Amino acid sequence: MTRSIRLRPWQKAAFEKYVAAGQDDFLTVATPGAGKTTFALTVARHVLSERPRSRLIVVAPTAHLKVQWAEAAARFALHLDPAWAAADGALPSDMHGIVTTYQQVATSADVLRQVAAESVVIFDEVHHAADDRAWGDSIRHAFSTSVRRLAISGTPFRSDTSAIPFVRYVLDEAAPDYEYGYGDALGDGRVVRPVYFPRTGGAMEWSAPDGSLQSATFDDALDQARSSQRLRTALSLEGEWLPAVLREAVGRLESIREAHADAGGLVIAIDQDHARGIASMLRERFGQQATVVTSDDPDASARIARFAAGSDPWLVAVRMVSEGVDIPRLRVGVYATTTTTELFFRQAVGRFVRWTPGVKDQKAYLFIPDDPKLRARAFQIADQRRHSLRKREQERVERDPAALDAGADDEQLSLFAALSAVATDHQVHATFDGDVLDDDLDPSLDDDPELVLTLAPPPPLSGGGRASLDDLGIEIGGAAARTRREEKRRLREQNAEIVQTLVRRTGQSHAQINSELNRLSGVGRITEATVAQLRRRLEVGEQLARRV
Numbered sequence: 001m002t003r004s005i006r007l008r009p010w011q012k013a014a015f016e017k018y019v020a021a022g023q024d025d026f027l028t029v030a031t032p033g034a035g036k037t038t039f040a041l042t043v044a045r046h047v048l049s050e051r052p053r054s055r056l057i058v059v060a061p062t063a064h065l066k067v068q069w070a071e072a073a074a075r076f077a078l079h080l081d082p083a084w085a086a087a088d089g090a091l092p093s094d095m096h097g098i099v100t101t102y103q104q105v106a107t108s109a110d111v112l113r114q115v116a117a118e119s120v121v122i123f124d125e126v127h128h129a130a131d132d133r134a135w136g137d138s139i140r141h142a143f144s145t146s147v148r149r150l151a152i153s154g155t156p157f158r159s160d161t162s163a164i165p166f167v168r169y170v171l172d173e174a175a176p177d178y179e180y181g182y183g184d185a186l187g188d189g190r191v192v193r194p195v196y197f198p199r200t201g202g203a204m205e206w207s208a209p210d211g212s213l214q215s216a217t218f219d220d221a222l223d224q225a226r227s228s229q230r231l232r233t234a235l236s237l238e239g240e241w242l243p244a245v246l247r248e249a250v251g252r253l254e255s256i257r258e259a260h261a262d263a264g265g266l267v268i269a270i271d272q273d274h275a276r277g278i279a280s281m282l283r284e285r286f287g288q289q290a291t292v293v294t295s296d297d298p299d300a301s302a303r304i305a306r307f308a309a310g311s312d313p314w315l316v317a318v319r320m321v322s323e324g325v326d327i328p329r330l331r332v333g334v335y336a337t338t339t340t341t342e343l344f345f346r347q348a349v350g351r352f353v354r355w356t357p358g359v360k361d362q363k364a365y366l367f368i369p370d371d372p373k374l375r376a377r378a379f380q381i382a383d384q385r386r387h388s389l390r391k392r393e394q395e396r397v398e399r400d401p402a403a404l405d406a407g408a409d410d411e412q413l414s415l416f417a418a419l420s421a422v423a424t425d426h427q428v429h430a431t432f433d434g435d436v437l438d439d440d441l442d443p444s445l446d447d448d449p450e451l452v453l454t455l456a457p458p459p460p461l462s463g464g465g466r467a468s469l470d471d472l473g474i475e476i477g478g479a480a481a482r483t484r485r486e487e488k489r490r491l492r493e494q495n496a497e498i499v500q501t502l503v504r505r506t507g508q509s510h511a512q513i514n515s516e517l518n519r520l521s522g523v524g525r526i527t528e529a530t531v532a533q534l535r536r537r538l539e540v541g542e543q544l545a546r547r548v
Contacts, residue, residue: 032350049456056097239421498541
């Protein structure tokens with residue numbers, strides 16, 4: 001039976017360093033698209049094979065990423081519940097662990113502390129643990145008794161001075177135990193794409209909150225308030241700057257789709273109204289269909305998943321895809337948001353760097369305003385920066401992107417009005433001087449036996465029923481299998497149908513039928529039931545239904 005995984009060179013090196021270090025806490029910093037999830041789950045399989053009684057807990061930034069982690073873990077024959085909640089009680093005995101979010105930890109730290117005792121924890125994009133002091137305190141409280149904590153991040157820095165729990169600091173700087181930068185990944189080949197930044201200048205006119213008429217190009221030196229107003233004017237739906245940039249982006253994507261048929265584009269918008277307006281503009285001016293995802297949409301995760309698996313050309317989002325979301329077919333982006341923080345910009349760039357096997361000439365393009373701050377971000381994107389606790393005197397605290405000046409209130413904001421925005425020159429800056437083509441790469445890596453890692457079987461679980469990938473002898477990383485959570489959801493739906501049938505035929509209540517089925521099948525709480533117990537409960541229900 002095959003229990004092996006082919007790692008990238010950096011993943012193998014990081015794994016070997018992790019094993020050799022034997023530390024309770026380990027921080028790995030790797031550029032977006034490099035394969036941090038595969039590395040982390042390889043570590044998890046290794047640690048759990050040595051500690052079969054331990055559970056695995058993954059802490060992710062968003063609810064959408066919880067599902068992605070559960071699906072990725074299933075390919076490693078590790079069964080994680082992405083829908084676990086504190087009210088569910090103990091974990092079912094046929095699950096290796098759970099996936100939760102930093103926000104959930106903040107509200108369920110006491111319960112998680114009990115679940116996490118002697119557990120293995122993976123912190124995905126660990127810098128989120130410092131988003132709020134209360135979040136950091138909750139993370140520390142919930143997981144201080146865990147036996148191993150692996151932190152991974154693609155952006156190990158912040159614009160504040162909050163220390164990240166379980167991260168080692170040297171001279172006020174976070175010290176990664178292993179670091180793999182964007183430049184390293186480009187040099188290795190077939191790991192990430194080179195990203196180019198077409199920059200578009202403009203001449204903008206607007207009415208400031210104080211009623212004064214303002215005009216400026218992106219080359220004019222402005223104070224922070226007027227700089228924000230200038231950028232917001234350029235991105236307004238009423239001006240001509242945004243349509244001009246969208247026209248360029250649409251043309252670029254159509255050209256790319258001639259060779260990469262399902263290549264997609266992403267527009268990052270300011271807010272929900274802005275996103276919907278951009279989608280209308282794409283449809284009405286350029287004949288392009290666009291999927292819109294906003295944080296208030298309960299189907300946002302499903303929409304992103306359908307877009308990722310499909311071939312539609314455009315996705316328009318506000319913040320939903322700024323981090324962690326894996327859509328490898330994204331090749332063209334438009335940065336149409338007023339959020340200019342380095343963290344958000346780098347996360348946005350990370351959506352376009354994921355390599356697609358079998359596609360040649362994988363350059364990606366992120367169209368940006370030629371705003372001085374964004375221009376600087378683009379020039380520096382290949383640099384690796386670490387989370388520093390020191391505030392540099394010359395750095396100013398970056399404010400809410402919606403704020404126009406330090407004292408602006410709602411009334412002042414309502415006085416701001418974009419009058420005109422005209423696109424001018426276009427320039428392109430690349431993060432890499434050369435083209436990355438398949439011909440430039442070392443094909444011997446594909447057959448390098450040193451990159452194949454054999455893993456011990458995952459910890460045994462009770463009541464799983466269906467064979468795992470390991471049991472079937474399938475190489476890890478192959479085709480996705482149904483997760484155990486998905487199997488349970490299917491069985492619960494079937495159980496609900498048989499209960500409805502019994503209620504109709506017997507005249508008893510749902511509560512009475514459910515209680516009797518639980519008793520006959522040995523189920524305590526449905527949320528704690530294993531796959532085998534749910535199957536047994538269904539069989540009992542079907543037997544009863546045949547007799548009444």
